[in-house]
Amino acid sequence: MLQYLVIILDDTSVAYCHADNPLEERNLMPLETLKKGILFGMKQNLMIQYVFPDYALPEEYASIIESIDNVKIYPIGKKPDTGLNDESEADVEVAMDIPENVDAQNLVLRLSFSEMLKQKDEIVKLFAQGKRINLCITDVEQFADEQIEAYKQVLNEWNTALLDLYKQGQSPQFNLLTDRMMLEKMHNCEAGVSNITLAPNGKFYLCPAFYYDERMQVFNQMNHHQPSSDNSVGDLEKGLDIPNPQLLKLNYAPLCRKCDAYQCRRCLWLNRKLTWDLNTPSHQQCVMAHIERNASRDLLNDIRKVGEFMPEINIKEIDYLDPFDVRKEF
Amino acid sequence: MTKIKDSNEPWKGGMAKNITFIVTKDCQLACKYCYLVGKNVKERMPWEVAKTFIDYVLDHETDPDFAYESVVWDFIGGEPFLEIELIDKICDYIKTELFRRNHHWFNSYRFSFSTNGINYHEKAVQDFIKKNREHLSIGITIDGTEKKHDLNRVYKITEKGSYKDVVKNIPLWLEQFPFGGTKVTISSADIPYITESVLHLYGLGIHEVNINVVFEDVWQEGDDLKFEEQLMQLADAIIDGGYYQDYSCSFFSELIGKPMDPERDNQNWCGAGKMLSVDAAGNLYPCTRFAQYSLRDKDAWIIGNIKDGIDKNKIRSFLTLDRVTQSPQKCLECEVASGCAWCQGENYDAAQTHTVFQRATAICLMHKARVRANNYYWNKLYRKLELEDLREQYEANKREVKPEIC
Numbered sequence A: 001m002l003q004y005l006v007i008i009l010d011d012t013s014v015a016y017c018h019a020d021n022p023l024e025e026r027n028l029m030p031l032e033t034l035k036k037g038i039l040f041g042m043k044q045n046l047m048i049q050y051v052f053p054d055y056a057l058p059e060e061y062a063s064i065i066e067s068i069d070n071v072k073i074y075p076i077g078k079k080p081d082t083g084l085n086d087e088s089e090a091d092v093e094v095a096m097d098i099p100e101n102v103d104a105q106n107l108v109l110r111l112s113f114s115e116m117l118k119q120k121d122e123i124v125k126l127f128a129q130g131k132r133i134n135l136c137i138t139d140v141e142q143f144a145d146e147q148i149e150a151y152k153q154v155l156n157e158w159n160t161a162l163l164d165l166y167k168q169g170q171s172p173q174f175n176l177l178t179d180r181m182m183l184e185k186m187h188n189c190e191a192g193v194s195n196i197t198l199a200p201n202g203k204f205y206l207c208p209a210f211y212y213d214e215r216m217q218v219f220n221q222m223n224h225h226q227p228s229s230d231n232s233v234g235d236l237e238k239g240l241d242i243p244n245p246q247l248l249k250l251n252y253a254p255l256c257r258k259c260d261a262y263q264c265r266r267c268l269w270l271n272r273k274l275t276w277d278l279n280t281p282s283h284q285q286c287v288m289a290h291i292e293r294n295a296s297r298d299l300l301n302d303i304r305k306v307g308e309f310m311p312e313i314n315i316k317e318i319d320y321l322d323p324f325d326v327r328k329e330f
Numbered sequence B: 001m002t003k004i005k006d007s008n009e010p011w012k013g014g015m016a017k018n019i020t021f022i023v024t025k026d027c028q029l030a031c032k033y034c035y036l037v038g039k040n041v042k043e044r045m046p047w048e049v050a051k052t053f054i055d056y057v058l059d060h061e062t063d064p065d066f067a068y069e070s071v072v073w074d075f076i077g078g079e080p081f082l083e084i085e086l087i088d089k090i091c092d093y094i095k096t097e098l099f100r101r102n103h104h105w106f107n108s109y110r111f112s113f114s115t116n117g118i119n120y121h122e123k124a125v126q127d128f129i130k131k132n133r134e135h136l137s138i139g140i141t142i143d144g145t146e147k148k149h150d151l152n153r154v155y156k157i158t159e160k161g162s163y164k165d166v167v168k169n170i171p172l173w174l175e176q177f178p179f180g181g182t183k184v185t186i187s188s189a190d191i192p193y194i195t196e197s198v199l200h201l202y203g204l205g206i207h208e209v210n211i212n213v214v215f216e217d218v219w220q221e222g223d224d225l226k227f228e229e230q231l232m233q234l235a236d237a238i239i240d241g242g243y244y245q246d247y248s249c250s251f252f253s254e255l256i257g258k259p260m261d262p263e264r265d266n267q268n269w270c271g272a273g274k275m276l277s278v279d280a281a282g283n284l285y286p287c288t289r290f291a292q293y294s295l296r297d298k299d300a301w302i303i304g305n306i307k308d309g310i311d312k313n314k315i316r317s318f319l320t321l322d323r324v325t326q327s328p329q330k331c332l333e334c335e336v337a338s339g340c341a342w343c344q345g346e347n348y349d350a351a352q353t354h355t356v357f358q359r360a361t362a363i364c365l366m367h368k369a370r371v372r373a374n375n376y377y378w379n380k381l382y383r384k385l386e387l388e389d390l391r392e393q394y395e396a397n398k399r400e401v402k403p404e405i406c
């Protein structure tokens, strides 16, 4: 069921997930579009998440933006000033480098794999700040099997740091390692299922990445029957129109529906980019998610050596990293 | 010393990897139903491409994608025999390399052809057949009576029918391949000719007629009823004429027309993804139907090329496909679902999005009509056999017609 409406306020709004935003020219969502978008969200009972650019929006936007309860996603250090001071617990700051200071309760840290390895000790320092840290790797498609050991090792080091914090009575939140310990079922991105994105052009997209791709004419294959086809899945005038909506759902993903890497993003955009099918994950995504899953299992076991913790969670031992390799027994 | 493999090793066709060379996109004919929308004379496979491809395949002997017990090397076009010299060279190279590498496919391979039969008698083709006789299967496509055949299978430019040029080669072919089968493809305009065509093919001495309706959305209102009527006529003719004993027609099968269990019967129909095709440019495909020349609306689904090999991410969806995930609800609840086929390439081409997970059901009414006629066939046949006290004997000896999986 749809629950969230992501509104990209400007073409240069901050990228907060796997895909970089390649758009460099400002293109602000017209006020009328914004109003209609908010109205759509209200009528569909959706929580609105605004994605901000790094410049201050014209004054007249503030009151419209605040005409509804919302969550703000913004570039680090660029907290939007809308005249109201009711920041949400769910507000998100997005950084492309280790920030000195995190204002919001949630930080998305977007790093390439190699950057992540380089900054691993700096990342540890973030754990203790009492914020939720979401590390998002921006080049999953480049991940090679030769890097498996390096990934295992860095997660292992982070586990040691997290364990220390648990021992001190803290509850650090770090998506790659602590999410899986708390989950009893899949908790993925769910683009097009629980959330939908509205772009400045007044059209809906599965997520911002699909909008960027359309603008960059990367992969124009959502619907070949219309020669002028694009990536959009409806617009504010006609409403949502997602072709093959069932294929976005977990039940229609033969590998994922049986998988227990519950913390995996299950990124549809990466799926489409790498396997060409929205419901089919790439080797890279599965392997990375399983390394994280297994490391979470280690962390859980280590924490339990110290005291009782999440007794209802059971992460079993497995001997594969890519469910595709065991699909026959799966 | 390496052991030379026993030449009497049995052919393990059931577990064969299917590898297809699209040797040319050219053909003498311009068949009206041909799905190859992008046929052209330019794209002939250079020898270097073929050789690099074979080396790639044989270098990966232990890779799970190639760990099949046997292999079928398939040659298609256009018309493959237009490139008989290249094919001869390819086959020689494959044989030499299998031997030299002591490859597990040595002596467990087939060369397979589907030809229009026009130059079957020519010396180069005949020499090739003699040389590779033990490892060959060749199917000639002939659509039935002269009238039916020439309705579709016409020469390029002149649009003259090709029946006479094909049928003159049938005796030679049957002499060389007495169990040779033919493939007949039925489109809307062909429906009235089904019965006479099948009987005609039997009359030519062809015992196995594999016949399919096209998967594309070509059907007109009322076609299903006409189809049912034709199949019932055919059923009568086969039963009354006693053909059921020695001849087969794939339309009639006891396996079709039953509901299917979502868990037990969840396999994918088609072999795309387990097969591998290469074209003249050295691009690799999960099946030839994913090459650009066979697609109407979509971009080619290229899974790699002979230099870089297969991008395994690009075959993951094919290898995880199952019946339930790709089928609409009506098919899951369908009372006559078994034997209702699909073609992954057509599914992809007709899908609303870029996916192989949306099953096209343009053949729905045609399958239902086939099931009704099929039920009629078996009820009638078994009653006849019972009255003649021959049912047990028939059942003990009957040829099992397996639904053809592409």
Ligand code: SF4
Pocket (backbone or CB within 6 Å): A255, A256, A257, A259, A260, A261, A264, A265, A266, A267, A281, A282, A285, A286, A287, A289, A290, A323
């Ligand atoms: S690890 Fe792979 S199979 Fe499991 S949820 Fe993630 S993408 Fe799907």
Ligand code: SF4
Pocket (backbone or CB within 6 Å): A017, A018, A019, A189, A190, A191, A206, A207, A208, A209, A265, A266, A267, A268, A269, A270
């Ligand atoms: S599909 Fe989801 S996980 Fe992937 S880039 Fe879009 S929002 Fe992020």
Ligand code: SF4
Pocket (backbone or CB within 6 Å): B330, B331, B332, B334, B335, B336, B337, B338, B340, B361, B363, B364, B365, B367, B368
């Ligand atoms: S296409 Fe029609 S006949 Fe075939 S399984 Fe689906 S509902 Fe049944």
